[in-house]
Amino acid sequence: MDFPEIVNMLRFFIRTGNFGYVDRIGNALTYEPVEMAILEALRAFRSIHESAKTDENYGKYIEKDGKKIYLPRIPSEEEIRTFLNAVRKDMSVAKRVATLALAFPSKGGEE
Amino acid sequence: MFLSVGVRFEANVEALNMVETAGNYTKHRRVPYLVEEDGKLKTVYVPAISGESLAHAYQWSLVKEALGMNLPVCEDCAKGEFFKSMNKAHLKKKIDPIPDDSKKIEATIIKSCVIEDVGGFLYAEKPPVRRSSAFQVSYALPIKSMALFATAEPQLHARHAQMDAKGKKGNVSEQMIYYVETGTALYGFTFNLDLDAIGVSSLGAGPIVPEEEIRARREASLKALFRMLSSAQFGAKLSRFFPVGGITELTVVVTEHPFVVTSPIYDSYIERTKKRLEVIKEAFREEYFFDSTNEVPEEVLRKAIEYLKEKGYV
Ligand SMILES: [Zn+2]
Numbered sequence: 424m425d426f427p428e429i430v431n432m433l434r435f436f437i438r439t440g441n442f443g444y445v446d447r448i449g450n451a452l453t454y455e456p457v458e459m460a461i462l463e464a465l466r467a468f469r470s471i472h473e474s475a476k477t478d479e480n481y482g483k484y485i486e487k488d489g490k491k492i493y494l495p496r497i498p499s500e501e502e503i504r505t506f507l508n509a510v511r512k513d514m515s516v517a518k519r520v521a522t523l524a525l526a527f528p529s530k531g532g533e534e
Numbered sequence: 535m536f537l538s539v540g541v542r543f544e545a546n547v548e549a550l551n552m553v554e555t556a557g558n559y560t561k562h563r564r565v566p567y568l569v570e571e572d573g574k575l576k577t578v579y580v581p582a583i584s585g586e587s588l589a590h591a592y593q594w595s596l597v598k599e600a601l602g603m604n605l606p607v608c609e610d611c612a613k614g615e616f617f618k619s620m621n622k623a624h625l626k627k628k629i630d631p632i633p634d635d636s637k638k639i640e641a642t643i644i645k646s647c648v649i650e651d652v653g654g655f656l657y658a659e660k661p662p663v664r665r666s667s668a669f670q671v672s673y674a675l676p677i678k679s680m681a682l683f684a685t686a687e688p689q690l691h692a693r694h695a696q697m698d699a700k701g702k703k704g705n706v707s708e709q710m711i712y713y714v715e716t717g718t719a720l721y722g723f724t725f726n727l728d729l730d731a732i733g734v735s736s737l738g739a740g741p742i743v744p745e746e747e748i749r750a751r752r753e754a755s756l757k758a759l760f761r762m763l764s765s766a767q768f769g770a771k772l773s774r775f776f777p778v779g780g781i782t783e784l785t786v787v788v789t790e791h792p793f794v795v796t797s798p799i800y801d802s803y804i805e806r807t808k809k810r811l812e813v814i815k816e817a818f819r820e821e822y823f824f825d826s827t828n829e830v831p832e833e834v835l836r837k838a839i840e841y842l843k844e845k846g847y848v
Pocket residue numbers: 607608609610611612618619647648649650
């Protein structure tokens with residue numbers, strides 16, 4: 424089970440220099456910290472979406488150190504639900520998602 | 535002599551330690567906390583204030599006390615920029631050329647700056663020279679028995695600007711809304727000060743400044759703590775989120791050797807501190823100072839300073 428939307432959201436934070444969420448998800452030993460990190464990440468991500476700029480191709484982006492960083496889409500309710508249920512059953516799912524987010528994207532990535 | 539202070543303070547609707555801003559949302563620092571409920575442990579997230587934030591406030595308060603007593607404070611620290619002689623560029627302001635003997639480097643820094651003497655420093659060049667801070671401070675965390683009532687809640691604010699229609703472009707509007715997450719809790723934290731470390735080399739070179747000045751530096755360090763607690767000048771966003779509340783309890787212990795008060799996050803911390811002190815007294819035949827109050831915290835601090843004066847320590 425991969426969770427591409429969550430991975431992409433975490434990857435976006437990593438690219439802005441914010442490792443907080445991915446670290447909390449990757450290091451969590453119990454379910455609650457993962458859910459809390461996802462809640463906070465989604466809250467922050469929505470705020471960023473609202474204040475992001477839009478380019479001529481309707482891509483949303485923010486600027487950091489003069490570079491454009493494009494925003495992936497907000498993860499769907501469906502993916503979040505599946506992810507949280509999977510983590511509740513098996514904590515290693517959280518570590519796996521965090522690890523994927525830290526890796527270089529293979530294809531069609533946001534880099 | 536070693537001073538250890540346990541502080542409990544109530545802070546309502548404070549923004550003392552903000553961690554990040556995402557879009558228009560500024561978040562309060564929060565930490566996971568283990569609490570017991572119905573015999574089961576669970577993790578809750580509570581508002582917190584970092585030790586780093588309290589340490590900054592303490593050092594800023596120390597700058598003012600030291601300058602007021604005509605004690606040396608370096609140019610960087612006097613501005614509240616605590617670079618702490620971290621590299622050649624900053625150390626050169628104190629000594630040029632820079633010696634290659636670490637003891638000489640340490641002595642120069644201690645002589646020229648009380649903040650780095652008390653608060654430690656790290657010169658990260660060749661040879662690296664490091665001095666541990668003579669003071670220690672914990673995070674401020676909600677007290678255990680009330681942790682479940684601590685909250686972090688966003689407050690909505692709006693900023694208005696007069697703008698004519700043609701001045702408007704893109705997403706810019708006359709009204710900008712933003713959220714500031716505020717915390718409300720009864721916090722506890724611990725502050726320790728190793729008075730024997732002040733003015734003395736940590737590399738085994740003995741006292742660096744004259745005895746009289748060491749005493750003055752100790753006094754400045756105590757006054758800085760006094761002033762910081764008394765004025766509640768710690769944390770961020772005080773201009774609009776000055777916490778509503780204040781110190782509810784303060785416990786001070788002075789011992790000959792390091793001894794730390796039981797953390798004020800526990801309800802029984804005063805009793806437990808007293809019991810521990812009694813044991814130390816019997817086992818090591820050591821005198822100590824202990825006082826605690828839930829009325830006038832300044833009074834307890836004043837008595838502790840008086841005790842140290844009687845001992846000829848300040
Ligand atoms: Zn300095």
